[in-house]
Amino acid sequence: MTGNPVVTGIGITAPTGLGVEEYWRATLRGVNGIGRITRFDPGQYPSRLFGEIRDFAVREHLPSRLIPQTDRMTQLALVAADRALADAGVDPRDMPEFGMGVVTASASGGFEFAQRELDKLWSKGKEYVSAYQSFAWFYAVNTGQISIRNGMRGPSGVVVTEQAGGLDALGQARRRLRRGTRLVVTGGVDGSLCPWGWVAQLTTGSLSRRDDPDRAYVPFSPGADGFVPGEGGAILVTETAESARERGARCYGEIAGYAATFDPRPGSGREPGLRRAVELALADAGALPEDVDVVFADAAGIAELDRVEAAALTAVFGPGGVPVTAPKTMTGRLYSGGAALDLATALLSLRDQVIPPTINVETVAEEYAIDLVRDEPRPAALRTALVVARGRGGFNAAAVVRAAP
C-alpha cells in the first residue's frame, strides 16, 4: 500500500443503468441512453435530446418522508449513496459519526422542484409553496441529505465547477482524508430536466440541435457541433488506506493523483489550462506519461474544445500515444455527475481489464491524432487510468487512479 486514499464503494444512477453492474454491462455493449425528451414536450425548443433515466421508481428506493422534500437529482444521489455504501460494505452506524464526511459536486441544483414551487407561487399563492423549497433547490442539498440520511457529521461540503465538479469533489475528499477524516462519500449526481432547467442550459449555446440520437453528440469527429446533456452520475466511497485495510475492504483502486487549473482570460491568446492540469495530476501521482494505460476524455463535443483537448493529450502522450475513450457518448454529459461517472467507469475498467468504447463517432478528425477506442470494448492490460474533465467558465481537472496493489 502506498498510503494513498482508496475507493471502496461505487453507486451509479445513469441513463444506461441503475446500479454498477447494469450500467457496466450496458457500457461494454455500447448501449445508447440518449433519446428525445419524454418528461415534457421539447418540440418548441431548439434542442430536444437528453440522456434520461427512464425507469427510476423512487418509492421503491427511499422512504416517503424524503420524497416531498427532494428534487429528483437528490433522490438519485441518495440512492447512489445507499448503493455505494452497501457496495463498500459500510454500515455508517458502525463508524464514528464525525469520522465520516460528504463532499459532492453540483452544477445546477434542484430545478425541477423549484419550477414546481414557483408555479404554485404564481398560480395559487404563497401558502401553497413547500417549506422544503428553502433547501431542495440548493447546490449543497445532495451533500446535506446524504449526510443526514447516513449520520455523517464530519467535514463536508459542495464543489461547484460545472462539469469538472466530479473530479474536484474527489480532490476535496482526498484533502479531507489526508487531514484525518476516515471516510468521505464523494462524487456527483445532477440533472435538471424541466422546461426551466432546459432553457437555462440552452443559453450556453453548447447543446446539439440534432434530432438523431446516434448522430448528435459526436466528440472528436469532424462534425462535432454540440453535446447532449443527461441526468445521473456516480457516488463513490473513499477511505484512507488504513481504514480500508482495517475493515478488510475490497479496493477498486487508489486515488493516485489530482490537479485542477483555471483557463487564462478569454482572448488572451495564452494556452488553455488543460495540458497543465494533466501534467500536474501525473506529477502528483508520481507517474510518467508512459505509465498511463487509458484516458477517459472530457469529450466536450464542440470542435473548438475537442481540439484543445486533443492538443493537450498529444502534447503529453504523443500522437496516438495512449488509448482514449468517451463512454459518456452513451449517457450524454451529466454535468457534475459526468466526471464522477467517468471515475467509476475508469475503476471498473481497471477491475475488468477492458476499455469501454466511445459510440456514434464514425470518424475521428485526423488533425486530432488521438487513438479513440470506438464501438467495441478493447481488452488491455490496465493499471493506471487518467480522467480528464472541464467545466464551463474555465475549469480544468485531471485525476489519476491506479489499480489497488
Place this chain on the structure above:
Amino acid sequence: MTEFTFDELKRLMRESAGEAEHADLDGGAPDATFEELGYDSLALLEVSARIQRELGVVLSDEAVTTVESPRELVALVNEQLAART
C-alpha cells in the same frame, strides 16, 4: 363544528411530509414526539400549511414548532376551530 381528529392529522402528515422508515404513525402515536416520529420543524411547517389550506385554520409558525406530539397539535387545531364558532 366537526372535530379535527388524529386520523385526519395522520393523513395530512403522510401527504405533505411523508413517513420515516423506522417510525410508525399508526403505532406509538399520538403521544410519541414528532422527533421520535421523524418530523422536524420544516415537516411541521408543511403540515401546518396543509391544515391551513384544508381547514382554513391559521397556526403561527411559533405555535406549530413548539407543539411536541400529534396529540398536542390536534388539540391546538381544535382550540382554533372552537374559537372560530
